[in-house]
Structure formats: structure tokens, C-alpha cells
Amino acid sequence: MMNRFSEYILTATMGLLLWLATAVAMAEPRTALVIGNGAYRDALLRNPANDARDMAAKLRELGFQVIERTDADRQVMRQALREFEQQLRQRRGVGLFYYAGHGVQLKGQNYLIPVGVDIRQEFEIPDEGVDAEAVLRAMESAGNGFNIVILDACRNNPFARSLGSRGLARMDGPAGTFIAYATGPGAISQDGGAGRNSPYTRHLLATLDTPGLSLEQVFKRVLVAVEQDTGGGQIPWVASSLRGEFYFLPAASPTVPVAPAAGANPSPPAVPDTPPAPRVVEPPPAPTAPPASAESPEMAAVAGASFAISRQPVSLEAYRRFAEAAGREAPPGGKPADPARVTWQEAVDYAAWLARRTGQTYRLPTEAEWEYAARAGVLVVDPGGQEREWTCSEYRQAFTGQEQRCANRLPEVVAIRGGEWRAGADPLSDDLGFRLAR
Numbered sequence: 001m002m003n004r005f006s007e008y009i010l011t012a013t014m015g016l017l018l019w020l021a022t023a024v025a026m027a028e029p030r031t032a033l034v035i036g037n038g039a040y041r042d043a044l045l046r047n048p049a050n051d052a053r054d055m056a057a058k059l060r061e062l063g064f065q066v067i068e069r070t071d072a073d074r075q076v077m078r079q080a081l082r083e084f085e086q087q088l089r090q091r092r093g094v095g096l097f098y099y100a101g102h103g104v105q106l107k108g109q110n111y112l113i114p115v116g117v118d119i120r121q122e123f124e125i126p127d128e129g130v131d132a133e134a135v136l137r138a139m140e141s142a143g144n145g146f147n148i149v150i151l152d153a154c155r156n157n158p159f160a161r162s163l164g165s166r167g168l169a170r171m172d173g174p175a176g177t178f179i180a181y182a183t184g185p186g187a188i189s190q191d192g193g194a195g196r197n198s199p200y201t202r203h204l205l206a207t208l209d210t211p212g213l214s215l216e217q218v219f220k221r222v223l224v225a226v227e228q229d230t231g232g233g234q235i236p237w238v239a240s241s242l243r244g245e246f247y248f249l250p251a252a253s254p255t256v257p258v259a260p261a262a263g264a265n266p267s268p269p270a271v272p273d274t275p276p277a278p279r280v281v282e283p284p285p286a287p288t289a290p291p292a293s294a295e296s297p298e299m300a301a302v303a304g305a306s307f308a309i310s311r312q313p314v315s316l317e318a319y320r321r322f323a324e325a326a327g328r329e330a331p332p333g334g335k336p337a338d339p340a341r342v343t344w345q346e347a348v349d350y351a352a353w354l355a356r357r358t359g360q361t362y363r364l365p366t367e368a369e370w371e372y373a374a375r376a377g378v379l380v381v382d383p384g385g386q387e388r389e390w391t392c393s394e395y396r397q398a399f400t401g402q403e404q405r406c407a408n409r410l411p412e413v414v415a416i417r418g419g420e421w422r423a424g425a426d427p428l429s430d431d432l433g434f435r436l437a438r
Contacts, residue, residue, distance in 0.1 A: 029093030030064040032056070033084035037101030039071040039115050048100035051152060051201040055098050058205055062248050064096065067409075074114040075412070077130050081138050082428060083410040086345045088142035090326075094246065096148040097135045100201060103153030103168055104129065110168045112153060136173045145176045146246065148215070152182040152200050170239060178246075179239045180219050182226075199229045200236060212251030216240070296358055297436055300378045302369075309365055309373045311380050313339035313389060313433040314350065322350050331430075339433030344414045344425075347390045347434040354436070364392035365437035367403035367415040367422065374417070379435070381418070388418045388425070390434040395424030 036052025038045035049070040056068040065087065069080045088095045102113040104125060111129030113119075119128050132151070139147040153168060173179055182200035197205065203225040207218050216238075223236045297310040297318070316331060319340035323330035326349070331341055342350070351362045365373070370391050373379050381387060392406035395415040403415060413424040416432060425432060 029091040030059075030062070030096070031067075031084070031087050031091050031093065032059045032064040032096040032098065033067045033080055034059065034069070034098045035072055035077060035080065035101070035112075036070045036099075037072060037113065037115050040102060040113070041116070043102060045101065047196065047198050047201075048152075050196050051100040051198055052098070054197060054205055055100075055201060058208055059096065059098075062209060064094075065091070071115050073116040074128065074130060077112070077114050079410070079412055081130075081134060085138040085142050086343075086410065088139060088144045090328075090345075090349060092142075092144055094146050094148070095139050095142070095144045096150070097139075098150045098152070099132075100152040100198065103132070103151065105169045108169045109133070110153075110171060112151075132168070133171060136171065136177065139177070140174045146242070146244070147173065147177045148246075149173065149177065149179045150204070151180070152198055172239065173241060175241050176243060177240075178215060178242050181237050181239075183234045184237045199226050199234065203229065208248050211249050213247065213249075215242070215246040215248070218248065296354075296360065299436075299438055300373075302373050302376055302378055305369070305372060305376075307365070307369055307437050309369065309378060309437045310435040311378065313435045314347075316340045319350060322353050326353060341431045341433055343430045344390050344427035344432075345410060346430075347432075348392070350434075351436055361438055362436045363406065363438070364390055364434060366406060367391040367393040367417060369437055370417040371422070388416045388423070388432050390425075390432050391415045391417055397424075 034052050034056040036048035036050070036055075038048035052068065052070050056066045059066050067080055067084055067087070069076055072080065084095075084097070099112055104111050104113060106122065106125050109126075110132035111125055112132055113129050117128040119125060135149060136147075151168065168181060171179055182198070195202065200222065203222045204218075207213070207221050207225075210218070210221075213221070219236065219238050227235050297314065298312065299308040300311050301308045315336060316334045316338045317336035319342065320330040320336075322328075328346075340350075347364055351364055354360075355362045370379075370389070374381060391403075391414065393403045393415040394405075394407045394411040395413040396402045407414070410427055412427075414427045416423055416425045
């Protein structure tokens with residue numbers, strides 16, 4: 001028979017293993033895009049903006065990095081989807097897309113309806129709406145292996161009365177995808193009337209942070225609650241090709257008991273008056289940085305200014321070191337000393353990585369800084385040439401002060417500089433070089 005000391009050792013070991021499993025589950029990167037559209041001109045919905053805000057707040061509590069948009073037009077939705085894809089590509093882990101608003105089915109294809117649309121005929125739906133499968137394609141493009149899509153759409157709306165088909169069609173995502181629908185195929189869901197949230201989102205919010213429930217268990221509970229709440233008028237459903245388990249909030253780990261000293265009279269561990277502080281799992285140490293001379297660019301102070309800027313654009317050789325460390329693809333071809341030509345977000349990520357590696361503060365220069373340094377003769381650049389380089393500023397046709405600031409998220413158009421001219425570029429363009437400021 002096991003003695004008391006062995007029992008304590010076994011209990012402590014099991015508690016530690018459970019705690020480690022919980023820590024690993026919560027440590028995996030989590031990225032979400034949340035959109036709520038309700039301010040339709042001819043089909044107003046009361047609750048989607050509330051649904052999106054509340055869902056975004058809940059997901060942040062559960063460790064997600066959230067991109068949040070409400071009452072978004074088509075351009076904003078597409079740009080948010082691009083940003084979501086890029087973040088998933090960088091962070092991997094768990095990707096989650098949540099949409100609340102109008103949706104419509106046309107010939108077996110699902111479309112999410114942006115605000116500000118003008119749909120009069122059926123043939124206009126693909127041009128005015130956002131293809132719901134674009135979300136799945138973005139996740140697949142990012143190479144993400146675990147994805148959750150939640151559609152609180154198909155709300156009773158005039159688009160489905162005269163155009164398309166009632167409700168959404170079933171979608172089949174790539175392997176590793178879980179798709180949750182607020183109601184079954186061809187059916188409509190409720191907006192929630194005078195309440196703050198739709199019935200589906202209300203019950204989802206109440207269930208997401210229940211400790212120890214797997215993803216499938218969460219949505220089974222939501223199904224039962226919504227069916228009861230609507231008197232059987234709305235029955236959610238899911239489609240899944242997941243390979244493993246996921247917990248929004250793993251089960252709470254027990255307190256690990258302290259083993260008694262040998263020969264001591266064992267007694268049950270005391271229960272503290274207040275719960276113990278949560279344990280924080282430190283991330284693994286970053287790889288040892290190479291010597292500063294191999295990483296840091298040649299920086300030049302700009303006379304009369306409070307910043308320094310690299311004389312040369314970041315080289316392909318330097319960017320390839322970052323790509324190798326971050327597990328990304330480097331731009332193909334080129335000589336090692338050639339400028340690295342990448343997207344805006346990749347340039348921003350390189351600056352952040354280099355800052356962590358060297359302990360220095362690196363970023364892209366603002367548009368105003370780039371011009372000031374060029375006029376001061378600090379940069380190695382052909383004033384009459386057509387070389388284009390990223391800045392961190394959003395582009396405005398007129399100078400509004402934006403050129404003096406860095407964008408705090410992926411902008412629709414980024415200001416670029418070259419010689420004596422300025423212009424704007426799509427941040428997803430991958431043929432532009434960049435230099436760093438500090």
C-alpha cells in the first residue's frame with residue numbers, strides 16, 4: 001500500500017503536469033478578426049456592433065490579439081482581412097474569425113454584407129458583398145493549421161427576401177478548420193430585439209470562458225441554450241475538420257501540495273485565505289544574437305533633428321538573417337548587398353526583430369524624417385532616381401500632419417519616398433526597399 005509521502009509525491013506530480021498542460025494551451029499564439037455590421041441604410045440591425053465589441057473584449061480576456069471592426073464597408077472589411085492574414089502568417093497558432101451582421105447565399109456561395117452597399121439585382125451580390133470563403137482562403141494562405149470561424153449571420157434581412165437564397169450554405173474549410181453557424185443551412189437567426197446581443201452571441205459569450213470545456217463542448221452548450229431560448233426556432237450547427245482539442249480556458253490547476261519531511265507526521269496542506277497568484281510561463285529565450293556589427297546598420301545622426309537614420313537601405317543579406325530566425329521566406333534572388341524588397345508589414349517586423357536582438361530602438365522612418373534626412377544629404381540615394389522606399393506614415397494626398405507620425409496598424413495606403421518625390425503604395429506590395437530610423 002502506498003504511504004502518505006508517496007501519495008503526496010504522486011499528487012504533486014499530477015498537479016504539476018496539469019498546470020504545465022494549461023500553461024502550454026494558453027501560451028499558444030491566438031489571433032482574431034472580429035467584425036460587426038449593423039448600420040445598414042435599408043436594413044438596420046440593432047445588435048451586431050454590440051456583439052462585435054463584446055466578443056472582442058471576451059477574446060482579449062482569453063489571450064487573443066484582436067483586430068476589431070464595426071459597421072465596416074467593403075474596403076474596410078477586405079483590408080481587415082488582409083491584416084488578419086498577415087498577422088496569422090507571422091504568429092501562427094490559433095486563428096479565429098467572428099462576424100455578426102447580414103449574410104446571404106447565392107448559388108451555393110455565401111456573402112457577408114458590408115455597410116453602405118447598394119444591391120438592387122442578384123448579379124450585384126458578388127461585387128458588393130464579401131465572399132465568406134475569402135476568410136478560409138486567407139487562413140489557408142497564412143499556412144495556419146488551427147482555425148475557428150464563427151458566423152452569426154443570416155439575420156432576417158431584405159437582401160435574402162428578394163435576392164439570393166434564404167440563410168447560408170454549408171462551407172467546407174481546409175483541414176484544421178472549425179466553422180460555427182448561428183443557425184442551420186437555409187434558416188435565419190435572430191438579432192435579439194431590444195437586448196444588447198443576439199441570442200447566439202449572448203450564449204456564446206456566457207460559455208466561452210467556462211474552464212475545462214473543449215471547443216466542441218462550448219458550441220454544444222450554445223446549441224442547447226439557443227434552441228431553448230428561441231423555442232426551437234433557431235438551432236446552431238457546426239462543421240469541423242479539427243485534428244486536436246482546443247480550450248478557450250483550460251481547467252483550473254489544483255494547488256500542488258508540499259510533501260512532508262521524512263519522519264514527520266503528515267497533515268493535509270493548508271488552504272490559503274486568498275487564491276494564489278497566477279503563474280506566468282516565461283517564453284523561451286531568444287537565440288543568442290550575433291555580434292552587433294553583424295546586425296546593426298550604419299546609422300547617421302541628422303543635424304538639427306532628434307533622430308538617426310540608416311545611410312543605406314536594409315540589405316538582402318541582413319533581411320535573410322531575420323527571415324531564417326523567424327522561419328519566414330526571404331525574397332528570392334539578388335546579390336547580398338542589394339536592398340531587401342518586401343511588404344510594409346515585413347519591413348515593420350524586421351525593425352521590431354532587430355530592436356529585440358540588439359537592445360536598440362529601431363523603426364521605419366516617418367515620411368517627414370525621410371525627406372528631412374534626404375535634404376540634409378545624409379542618405380545614400382539618387383535624388384533624380386525612381387527608387388521607392390517604405391516609411392511608417394499613412395499616405396495623404398495633402399499634408400495633414402499624418403506624414404509626421406507612424407501608423408499604429410496596417411494602413412490602407414502607406415507613404416513612400418524616393419529622391420525628391422512622394423507617393424502612396426499598397427502595403428501588400430512586395431517590391432519596395434526600406435531603411436531604419438532610431
